[in-house]
Amino acid sequence: MTLLKLKQEQLARLTAFGWNEQREAEMGMYGEYEPARVIAQHSNLYRIVTGSGELTAEVSGKFQFEAAARSDYPAVGDWLAVKELPGESRAIIHAVLPRRSAMIRKAAGPMVAEQVIGANIDVLFIVNALNDDFNLRKIERYLVAAWDSGATPVVLLTKSDLCSDTAARIADVEAVAPGVPVHAISALQGGGIDALASYMRPGSTIGVTGSSGVGKSTLLNRLAGEELQQVQGIREDDARGRHTTTHRELFPLPGGALMMDTPGMRELQLWEADEGREEAFADIEALALSCRFRDCRHESELGCAVKAAVQDGSLDSRRLGSYRKTGRELAHQARKERAVSQRLKKNAAKRQPAAGRNDRSVED
Known part of the structure; x- marks a missing residue:
């Protein structure tokens, strides 16, 4: 071929x-x-x-x-x-064929298994709405998964027409997403959409991820110039949306780029994302280099540069809390994975002697 x-x-x-x-x-x-x-x-x-x-x-x-x-x-x-x-x-x-990138999360339910959300994504739009569902901690979690995927993350703050202080929200996101482009847009009215043109390269694949109701399908329809996905409204009492997209699908856009729409996720459970965590919390990782002890946990140790940054106000204590939380989650997930792996090895070892005995009896 x-x-x-x-x-x-x-x-x-x-x-x-x-x-x-x-x-x-x-x-x-x-x-x-x-x-x-x-x-x-x-x-x-x-x-x-x-x-x-x-x-x-x-x-x-x-x-x-x-x-x-x-x-x-x-x-x-x-x-x-x-x-x-x-x-x-x-x-x-x-x-x-080999994957150039893959966004992965822990599969829903008690089973310890990974789920591939999408593969070979060049740019990943992390979508969060500028309404009552705006959540910096949620953006941090998505950034961990995005950086670990191998795709280039971009944060899109949708429904800018509903926000009275967009500039402040952008600044808040930039503080927890060092080095990541942040754009405020209104997919419904078209505001800020022109800023996305640089990502729409022919042949490139753009993934769109975020919670239900943040405007992913509306964004896709705006960029496609037609209604490819049905759109539903949000619940006014809590600003949360209902699932509109029911499956993942790749759509060609007029300029030659491809966009992957995905169902909204109630919760993003991380999976083996240590490298993504380091990237997403690069500011804390940089501070940690100045800690007195190399294995500093940034809790009560003397000479902790991270705690000092919290005390002098240069680091938000909530961001440190999010950093610790994701660290505990990934460590817990790793322990569960090791336990499953060990159990599978033991089961395989138990079967091996029986197979050996059967082989000998046949020879006799």
């Missing part, structure tokens, strides 16, 4: 969804298959785009057998190696 062998029409269709020479090289080991990208997921069925057009797909039996975890399965945004079924509008997924 080479770019020259692909028909011009097929190549144009794939290129519109981000296909490039790097992906072409990765397909080299899958010469018998066709490239495709996941544009939507409905349970175990996937909607994909190939050079031939849109198809429905599912993973092969071998893929299911070899998948070690749910996160090994395709996610929206993934590039795939597939085999189209002749005479049908279906295909079989045989492999997932």
Whole structure:
């Protein structure tokens, strides 16, 4: 499979969804298959785009057998190696190409497992509304996941038409998001939308994440110039929205960029995001370098530069509290993961002797 062998029409269709020479090289080991990208997921069925057009797909039996975890399965945004079924509008997924980025959270429920929200995202819009649902601590959590994903985070403060002091809110967010662009917009009225043009590069994938009711679908419709997603209002008593988007989907935009809309999340549970935490709290990490002790916990130790910053007012105590909370959460999650891993190893070890005895009895 080479770019020259692909028909011009097929190549144009794939290129519109981000296909490039790097992906072409990765397909080299899958010469018998066709490239495709996941544009939507409905349970175990996937909607994909190939050079031939849109198809429905599912993973092969071998893929299911070899998948070690749910996160090994395709996610929206993934590039795939597939085999189209002749005479049908279906295909079989045989492999997932390497992910350049992946936004991951802990799967809902008691099971210790990761869930891929979206893959191969270049820019991640973290959306928070400028109404009663405005929450700096929530933005911090999303920034941890965003930095850990490998995508470039951008904070969008929507519904600016409902805020009387937008500049102050922007300053508040910039204080907890060092180095991250922050834009106040009104997707409904179009205010501030022009500032997003620099992110809309042809072939780039932009993820949109945030709670329900913050205006993600309204933003998508504004940028697309048409109503791609249905929009519902928010509850006036608590400024919270109802779920409008029910699944993740990748939409081409007029300028050539792609936008991934995702369902609103009531709570973002972090997953193995130590590096993301360091990036999201880079200001605290920088202060910690001046602490007297390298293993300083920033609580009651002498010579703690972080506590000193809180005392002199240069660091908000609530931000330090958020830093500690995410640290405890990630440590607790790591302990649970180790416990599950150890249990699986023990179960495997228990089965091994029995298998050995069975083998010997056959030989005898």
